Amino acid sequence: MLLSMQGISKAFAGVAALKAASLEVEPAEVMALVGQNGAGKSTLIKILTGVYRRDEGTIAFDGRDVDFTMPAEAQAAGIATIYQEINLAPQRSVAENIYLSREPKRFGLIDHAAMRRGAEAVLKTFNLTIDVDRPVAHFDAATRQMVAIARAVTQNARLVIMDEPTSSLDEREVAVLFETIRTLKRSGVAVIFIGHRLDELYEICDRVTIMRDGQTVAKSPMADMPKMALVRHMLGKELAAFQAMAPGEEKPERPVRLDVANAGAGVRVRDVSLTVREGEISGLAGLLGSGRTETARLIFGADNLERGTMRLAGSERTYREPADAIADGIGLVSEDRKIDGIVPDMSIRENMTLALLPRLKKAGIVDRARQDEIVTRYIRALGVKCASPDQPIKELSGGNQQKVLLARWLATDPRVLIVDEPTRGIDIGAKSEILKLLRSLADEGLSVLMISSEFEELLAAADRVTVLSDGTSVKTLPRKDLSEAALLAAMAHQVE
Amino acid sequence: MQTILRPFAIKSSGDLARLGVMLALAGLILFGALRYDNFLSSFNILSFLRYNSMFALIALGMAFVIITGGIDLSVGGTAAMASVVAALFSPYHWAAGLLGGMVAGLAVGALNGFIITKMRIQPFIATLATMLAAYGTGLLLADNQSVSVSYDTGFTVIGQDDFLGFPIPAWIALAAYVLGWLVLEKLPVGRHILAIGDGEATAGLMGLKVERTLAAVYLASGTLAGLAGVILASQFGAGQPTEGVGWELFAIASVVVGGTLLTGGSGSVGATLAGALLLAMVFNILNFENGLGWISLSAYWQSVIRGAFLLVVVVLQAKLMARR
Numbered sequence: 001m002l003l004s005m006q007g008i009s010k011a012f013a014g015v016a017a018l019k020a021a022s023l024e025v026e027p028a029e030v031m032a033l034v035g036q037n038g039a040g041k042s043t044l045i046k047i048l049t050g051v052y053r054r055d056e057g058t059i060a061f062d063g064r065d066v067d068f069t070m071p072a073e074a075q076a077a078g079i080a081t082i083y084q085e086i087n088l089a090p091q092r093s094v095a096e097n098i099y100l101s102r103e104p105k106r107f108g109l110i111d112h113a114a115m116r117r118g119a120e121a122v123l124k125t126f127n128l129t130i131d132v133d134r135p136v137a138h139f140d141a142a143t144r145q146m147v148a149i150a151r152a153v154t155q156n157a158r159l160v161i162m163d164e165p166t167s168s169l170d171e172r173e174v175a176v177l178f179e180t181i182r183t184l185k186r187s188g189v190a191v192i193f194i195g196h197r198l199d200e201l202y203e204i205c206d207r208v209t210i211m212r213d214g215q216t217v218a219k220s221p222m223a224d225m226p227k228m229a230l231v232r233h234m235l236g237k238e239l240a241a242f243q244a245m246a247p248g249e250e251k252p253e254r255p256v257r258l259d260v261a262n263a264g265a266g267v268r269v270r271d272v273s274l275t276v277r278e279g280e281i282s283g284l285a286g287l288l289g290s291g292r293t294e295t296a297r298l299i300f301g302a303d304n305l306e307r308g309t310m311r312l313a314g315s316e317r318t319y320r321e322p323a324d325a326i327a328d329g330i331g332l333v334s335e336d337r338k339i340d341g342i343v344p345d346m347s348i349r350e351n352m353t354l355a356l357l358p359r360l361k362k363a364g365i366v367d368r369a370r371q372d373e374i375v376t377r378y379i380r381a382l383g384v385k386c387a388s389p390d391q392p393i394k395e396l397s398g399g400n401q402q403k404v405l406l407a408r409w410l411a412t413d414p415r416v417l418i419v420d421e422p423t424r425g426i427d428i429g430a431k432s433e434i435l436k437l438l439r440s441l442a443d444e445g446l447s448v449l450m451i452s453s454e455f456e457e458l459l460a461a462a463d464r465v466t467v468l469s470d471g472t473s474v475k476t477l478p479r480k481d482l483s484e485a486a487l488l489a490a491m492a493h494q495v496e
Numbered sequence: 497m498q499t500i501l502r503p504f505a506i507k508s509s510g511d512l513a514r515l516g517v518m519l520a521l522a523g524l525i526l527f528g529a530l531r532y533d534n535f536l537s538s539f540n541i542l543s544f545l546r547y548n549s550m551f552a553l554i555a556l557g558m559a560f561v562i563i564t565g566g567i568d569l570s571v572g573g574t575a576a577m578a579s580v581v582a583a584l585f586s587p588y589h590w591a592a593g594l595l596g597g598m599v600a601g602l603a604v605g606a607l608n609g610f611i612i613t614k615m616r617i618q619p620f621i622a623t624l625a626t627m628l629a630a631y632g633t634g635l636l637l638a639d640n641q642s643v644s645v646s647y648d649t650g651f652t653v654i655g656q657d658d659f660l661g662f663p664i665p666a667w668i669a670l671a672a673y674v675l676g677w678l679v680l681e682k683l684p685v686g687r688h689i690l691a692i693g694d695g696e697a698t699a700g701l702m703g704l705k706v707e708r709t710l711a712a713v714y715l716a717s718g719t720l721a722g723l724a725g726v727i728l729a730s731q732f733g734a735g736q737p738t739e740g741v742g743w744e745l746f747a748i749a750s751v752v753v754g755g756t757l758l759t760g761g762s763g764s765v766g767a768t769l770a771g772a773l774l775l776a777m778v779f780n781i782l783n784f785e786n787g788l789g790w791i792s793l794s795a796y797w798q799s800v801i802r803g804a805f806l807l808v809v810v811v812l813q814a815k816l817m818a819r820r
Contacts, residue, residue, distance in 0.1 A: 051701075072703035087701045089694035091761045096687055101703045109682040151702075 001060075002027045002190050003048075003159060008057035010043055017043045019214045020057070023192075025159065030181060030191045032201045032222065035211035036234055036288055036453055041194055044211070045161055049074040049081050062158070072101075080152030081161040086144045088151075090137035095119035097136050098151045122150045126180045142173030149180055153189075160184060161192045166200055167289060170267050178204050196289035197470055198227055198492065212236045227492040231287070235455065254278040255313075257447040258330075258416050260299060263308035268294040270471035271308070274449075276416060281438060281448040283462030287491055291471035292451045293335060296418045299449070300332040301325040312416070326355070331409030333402075335420035335451070341405050344394035348386055349375045351393045352407050359412075378407035382437060399430025406437065417441070420451045435461045455484050469493050513755030513813040514767035520809065521774045524781065532784040540780070542663055546655075546731065548776040549665035550575070550724040552769060554743055555750035556669075556676050557717030559768040562751050563680075564713050565693045565760025566612070566619035571721040572743035573630030574604045576736060578725025580634045583643040583735030586651035593651045594726050601722015604630050608718060609711030619714075627744070634737035643735035655730030665727045672720065677765040689713060693760030750775055753809050778805050 003025040010018040018040045025031045035041050046052045048059060050068030059066050061077060068074040071081070081087075088097045095115045096103075104114040119132040128146050136144055145165060152160050162181075166174045181191055181204055195201055201208065201222070208225055210218040210233040218225070218233045258276040263269060269291045276282040286292050297303045299310065301319025310317055312328055319325045322332070334341055342351055353360060353371050360367050360374075375389045382403040386396060393401055402422060409417055419438065423431040439461060442448050452458050458465050459482055466476045467490035475490040528535040554571045561568040582597030604626055611622040637643075645651050657664055680686035688709050692699045700706045724743075729735045754771030756763030782798045785791065793801070 071701050072705075075703045081701070083701065087695075087698040089691035089698060089702070089761070091694050092687065092691055096691075100687060100691055101684070103684040103687065105684070109678075110684055110687065 001025070002062060004058075004060045005044070005048060006058050008044060008047060008059070009055045010047060010052060011055060017214055018047070018054075021211065021214060022216045023048075023209055024219070025190050025192060027158070027190050028185050028188045029206045030185065030193055030204055032205035032208040033192055033194045033211070034196065034201065034208060034230070034234055038213075039211040039234075040214040041211055042163070043214075045081070045163065045192070045194070049079060049161070075155060075157075078156060078158040079161065080155055080157035080159070081163070082145065082148045082152065082165060083163050086141070086148050088136045088144060088148055091135050093133050094123075094130065094136055094139070094147050095132040097147055098122065098132075098154055100151075102155070118154065119150070122154055123147075125153075126150065126183060127176075140173075141168040142170075142176060145169070145177060146180060149184075153184070157189065159190045159192065161194070163194045164196070164289065165193070166195060166197060168267065174200065196287050198230065198287070199470070201230075202227075210234055228488055231488055231492050234287070235453070254280065256311075257313055258299070258449070259311040259314075260295075261309050261311075263295070263298055263305055263310060264471075265294070265298055265303055265306040268471055269298060272298075272466075272468065272471070272473045273308075274466040274473055274476065276447040276449050277463075278447055279442050279445045280463040281442050281450050281461050283458040283465035284449060284451045284468065285453075285458055285465050285487055285491065286468035288453070290468040290491075292468055293420055294471070295468065296332060296334075296420055296449070296451060299325070299416075300330060300418060302332075326412065329413070329415035330418070331355075331412060331414040331416070332418045333405050333409060333420065333422060335424060342393050342401055345392055347390045348379070348384070348393050348396070348404055349389040352378060352389075352404050352411065355408050356411050374411050378411060382407055382410075383433070397430065399434060402430075402434055403437070406434075410441070414446070416447045416449065418449045418451070421453065422450060423452075423454070423457060431457070432460075455487055458482070458487065459484065467491055467493070511755075514764050514770075516813055517754055517767050517770045517774060517809070521770050521777065524774065524777045528777070528781050528784065532781075532788070535784060542658070544776065544780055545666040546663035548772065549663070549669040550727050550731075551743065551746055551750070551776065552669045552772045553672055553720045553724045553727075554747040555754075555768055555772040556672055556765065557720035558744070558747040559751045559754065559756055559763055559765065560676070560680070560689060560713045561619070561717050562748070562756050562758060563693045563760055563763040564689055564710055565696070566710070566713070567623065567748070567758075568608065568714065568717045569620065569623040569744050570604055570608060570627040570630055571717060571724075571747055572740035573627040573634070574601050574718055574721035574740075575725035575728060575743060576738065576740035577604070577630045577634035577637070578722040579729035579739065580638040580643050580725075580735035580737050582651075582726045582729040583645045584637065586649060586729070587646040588649070590649045590651040590653065593645065593649070593729070594654060597726035597729065598719055598722040601725060602715060602719045604721070605715040605718020606711075609714035612714060613707040613711050631737070631740075634735075638735055638737040640737070642737070643729075645729050645733055645735065647733070652730050652733060655727045655732070665731070668723065668727070672723070673765060673769050680763075680765050685709065685712075690761060690763070693762070695761070746775065747772075749806050753806065753813075755813060774809075775802065775806070778802050 001024055005023040008018050008021045021040055021044055023044060033041050043052065047054045050070045050073050066077060098119045099115050104111045104118065116132055123130065126146055130143065136147060165177060169177060184191060193205055205222050207221050208230065209216060210230065212234060254277045256275050257278045261273050263272045272295050274282065284292050284295065298305050301322045301324050304320065305318060317328060349371065352375050357366060360371055379386065379389065384400050384403045386400065393404055423434055435457065438448050438450065450462060464476060464478050465482060465487065466473050467487065469491060474493045477486055534540055554575065558568055558571065578597040578600040581600040582593040585596035586593035608623055608626055611617050612619050654664055659667055688704045691704060692706055692709055696706055728739060750772035751768055752758060753774055754767035756768065779802065782793060782801060786793055
């Protein structure tokens with residue numbers, strides 16, 4: 001066995017990220033490492049490569065116990081990592097990037113000619129002929145990835161870790177990458193392949209390790225793991241903590257408010273069609289990397305639509321930037337509150353009225369009385385538990401932070417509200433509260449597009465669910481057809 | 497043929513900007529030569545080189561710092577302090593003065609490197625603090641006045657004499673630039689400096705020793721500023737605790753005009769020299785213009801004109817880069 005990680009545990013600030021996780025890799029095999037966001041894949045890899053230190057557990061590489069304290073040590077031992085955001089120096093040349101920190105030297109000076117020759121030779125083994133003197137930034141994502149792999153190969157790596165290597169590649173580029181992986185295998189190099197696109201996993205990987213909630217939940221040869229089973233292992237089952245809140249019966253068809261048809265941009269969103277009617281919660285489901293968040297960004301104008309059309313209440317719209325969408329009454333509560341939502345050190349009052357400030361001005365100055373009125377109203381309406389509106393938002397629990405964010409958008413009086421993973425990182429009690437809130441907002445006429453990875457959430461709250469796979473909307477399930485089995489089947493769907 | 501031309505090949509937008517500064521320098525020299533009688537006189541050339549070598553040295557250190565994505569505001573204060581230290585040591589031996597000044601600069605550089613890499617303070621803040629500290633130390637050591645250097649130990653030779661027909665400060669600067677070029681272009685550490693400027697986190701993940709390299713760069717910048725202080729003391733016969741104000745800005749301007757990106761990751765030693773010479777040349781030409789007697793520009797107006805010239809060069813560069 002080339003690599004054996006056993007009983008790996010790691011906690012950050014008291015919160016367990018890994019609980020006795022394990023991972024084993026044989027020489028010359030491609031091991032798929034899969035799991036939802038937050039399952040612990042990245043943490044496990046970072047512990048292996050010395051970015052983080054483990055709290056517990058053992059790591060044996062090539063028969064020896066190892067404990068890398070920094071990435072350079074793991075590299076020296078023969079473990080190369082190709083991160084999602086490919087870690088190359090963009091302004092340096094291809095040849096320099098391949099040999100950085102191991103430059104060929106003559107009389108103590110860099111031997112540029114030898115470096116150039118070596119770079120050209122190693123790239124040739126991957127059927128790539130490019131000007132190795134040009135900066136890496138001049139090349140497309142696939143070529144940059146090839147350069148990163150070439151760097152790994154010249155380091156005599158025996159294990160190459162690829163973190164979502166296909167996420168920014170088109171089909172032709174993926175084929176080239178897979179050919180490269182096969183070349184690596186033939187020379188005895190093992191690969192850990194972190195990915196989400198099922199078809200790709202089944203095409204290139206020999207075995208699969210599935211993680212969930214910081215634990216390794218399944219290991220199996222790829223061939224013995226049906227797609228349905230793989231998806232089920234990844235998503236797991238959370239106890240149904242909230243009862244179904246939507247009325248079971250089909251509601252009368254209301255007019256369509258948001259209608260997205262054959263939308264596409266780049267390689268992440270290929271062909272997405274979905275509708276959200278007035279006063280309904282429309283779910284958007286799919287595995288990680290299926291293009292859900294990217295679809296939301298398109299609707300919100302954060303990315304520009306390249307193909308397809310979008311209609312709001314019947315009239316066609318194109319947004320160049322989020323401000324256009326906001327002016328049209330579209331709001332987006334994004335997935336990661338900490339990154340693009342809250343301003344941690346500002347008060348609840350300020351966080352809640354951030355999007356609204358331009359409208360709260362009186363003679364150029366924020367009208368404090370109106371601000372107070374709005375803040376008080378929403379704190380009461382949404383049941384935000386806080387000491388006072390002036391409390392810094394970082395002191396609130398996740399669920400209450402989420403309510404403040406919802407209030408921020410509700411205060412702008414939107415017609416369409418997109419919520420991306422609205423209950424992520426929120427405890428179960430608060431989850432059902434947030435869902436109830438969304439439900440009652442919809443009942444008052446708001447159109448909600450809810451992105452969610454949790455089946456229970458979709459089953460409990462959504463009036464219809466559109467399932468995305470590989471950037472394509474593969475199925476729309478009306479309320480009456482919604483079931484876990486139906487969602488699983490749609491997610492594991494193969495594009496014919 | 498292709499191999500011979502390789503060093504001149506334009507591979508990145510930075511190369512284009514650097515080509516631009518070389519052309520601008522050549523154009524300015526041509527302009528001066530045609531317009532003023534004594535512009536190419538050996539007196540003008542030698543005094544130009546003698547005086548501006550100090551700034552060239554500081555700009556070289558600054559170029560390395562900026563390539564890593566940092567900034568060193570302490571160089572002016574460091575040079576002033578080093579000139580005092582050099583003057584105080586000059587009575588013992590000319591080498592004592594030389595080494596004393598350089599060690600003083602090295603000490604500030606080491607402190608900068610320590611604060612930035614170990615205490616993780618932003619370079620702007622760290623070097624702002626050491627700039628103030630360096631000026632203060634210089635004034636303390638000099639007791640708030642110029643410190644006369646010794647004329648008996650040969651210390652003044654460093655700043656005032658010639659060697660093989662060229663001023664010694666110019667030889668020193670030339671040596672420093674050749675060394676700097678060698679480091680940046682030919683030694684692995686130079687490539688690492690560029691890669692760190694391109695992205696510190698990435699460089700770390702590629703196994704480069706980021707902290708050590710950064711510390712070395714600030715050390716070098718401090719030492720070069722110290723050397724400039726030695727030349728200052730030697731050339732003007734006194735340690736000058738109140739000199740050096742604004743030198744860091746002149747150095748930053750030289751580096752930027754030389755096509756080095758303030759965001760780091762790109763830059764060239766040769767173009768930095770051209771940038772420093774270009775800015776100095778504007779000064780020189782303004783002096784000659786005054787000498788013609790048609791107009792009389794005060795020092796204030798000269799400052800305004802230099803600022804405007806700097807702006808024009810930087811805007812032109814930005815345009816050139818955007819076009820690619």
